[in-house]
Amino acid sequence: MGRVIQFFCSLRLTVFLLVAGLLLVFLGTLAQVDEGLYAAQARYFRSWYIWRPTLYHYRIPMLFPGGYLIGGLLIFNLVAAHIKRFRFTTSKIGIHLTHGGLILLLLGQLLTDMLSRESFMELPEGASSNYSVDFRANELVFANVSDPAAETLISIPEHKLVAGTTIENPSLPVSVKVLNYWPNCELTPPGGIPVAATAGLYTNYEVIPFSTTDENQMESHMAVLAEVSTDKQSLGTFLVTPLTQDSIEQIINVDGKQYSIGCMFAPMFGGNILAISLVGDMGGKSMVTFAQAVLAKKGELTKPNLPFKLKVKEMWPNCRVLPQPGSTSVAPKITQGDSKGYFVTPTELVTDTEHRNLPGAVVELIRSGKSLGTWLLWTGFKDPTVDLDGLGKPYTMAFQFKRYYEPYRIGLIKFSHERYKGTDTPSNFSSRLRVINPASNEDRAVEIHMNSPLRYKGMTFYQAGFKGEDETILQVVKNPSWLTPYFACIMVGLGLIYQFGSHLLKFATKRKNA
Secondary structure (H helix, E strand, O other): OHHHHHHHHOHHHHHHHHHHHHHHHHHHHHHHHHHOHHHHHHHHHOOOEEEOOEEOOEEOOOEEEOHHHHHHHHHHHHHHHHHHOOOOOHHHHHHHHHHHHHHHHHHHHHHHHHHOEEEEEEEEOOOEEEEEEEEEEEEEEEEEOOOOOOOEEEEEEHHHOOOOOEEOOOOOOOEEEEEEEEOOEEEEOOOOEEOOOOEOOOOOEEEEEOOOOOOOOOOOEEEEEEEEEOOOOEEEEEEEOEOOOOOOOEEEEEOOEEEEEEEEEEHHHOEEEEEEEEOOOOOOOOOEEEEHHHHHOOEEEOOOOOOOEEEEEEEEEEEEEEEOOOOOOEOOOOOOOOOOOOEEEEOOOOOOOOOOOOOEEEEEEEEOOEEEEEEEEEOOOOOOOEEEOOOOOOEEEEEEEEEEEEEEEEEEEEEEEEEOOOOOOEEEEEEEEEEEEHHHOEEEEEEEEOOEOEEEOOEEEEEEEEEOOOEEEEEEEEOOOOOHHHHHHHHHHHHHHHHHHHHHHHHHHHHHHO
16 A cells, blocks of 8 residues: 555656657647637547547557546646645745645646536627537537427437437427437538539539529529630639638639638628638639629629730639539438438538538437338538427427527627728727626627627627627637635745745845844
8 A cells, every 4th residue: 555655656656657648749739730729629538538549640559648638647646745745834835835726736737627618609799699609519409489488498419410320309299210320421412503513613513503692401502613714725614603601712823912802791892792812812803703793794804914814704603612523422311390302411521720520410200110211411401400200299300419408698799890091901809799688687788709709698708700790700609617826826926935935035034133
């Protein structure tokens, strides 16, 4: 027993754990290239161990301690060493404070990893919401909407959606049989128009046109099919798609220069436009634009400072651009909902922070041994909610990004967006929010901006971004232990000041008396 205690109190263990921590940070940082930021954080730093860590694109067949194990052992080592060597004297108060601060710092980080969460809230002006959304987690939700004022929600986490399994829940009047599940996929509705693009990123795609923005379940934008040519040759026919946060930049190479081309919605230009600029200068001096009304006339288009011309062959003012169904696409048999006839194309999981995985599933609902039908569910639908009949009470079902509900509402009164003069680059943006809490008879306005968040009921609302000119994006953070690093640093600081100050005072006193 004595050797065990000696081992956990030893300085050698401390040094070993510190070295292991440095190696873990090194491995976890490199792994972000292959596994993605959030996946690497969870696998390396929010785990007890790592099996086959990634190093330079290779999985090494070894077992390595995770962040929780290294951090937990460090805390135990510090506490054990402190208890064994503890001798309370006034000359060592500083050492005790410093050790206590370090222990509190490690505990605070552990609690932050285990208890904190991040989500987002997107609010147009005049709207309010009582929930935030986690775009990295998904859930299958059933809602009893018989009482709109007090909906009953039953949430099934995504990890339980395993093909071939049946999910039972005593609060649900049905059993959920999972027929298919895809962790990331693209859906293609029937009726697509194949597009004869010969160059660019979209050579095997089709267009789903819509007459209005409300008749479809998918995000829709303008798209243009145009031939790009110089005086000497044709560079091919490009399908020009929207420039969005999730899109990949489409590039045209002309005379040793690279040009970016894409569609966008720009109110200051009167609506939808096709924009072309040097790569990295979209919105800058090199950008040229063509309005939707000009594109609708088709024909040949050019600009004085553009080294090539466009011949517009087709323009869709409101459409969805999707890959054509290929060899990996499947057409599941769907008997219920609006997704009959859809093709599902499984796609690789994305790991970067700019894109989102959109999982899909085919589920069959069974009540009293009788099938009620099959539904195709997908988190990429604008409104993933479907109504369910034949359950005795009105229910809805949705496969959606995970939501966190609160007993109050946050609304957006006004969004302000300032730009650097002469550009579209944001210099500052702020939101005037409305806090509505019926339980406390609270209805007040508060303004936040990039470095000044709203703290309310244990939540922190940061100004994270915006959409368009009148929609704000708030980052919502819940971190019950957010004050522990401050207390820990104060303890360490006071301990160091006391320890060095007392030694300095003793040295000065001895020197004076000498």
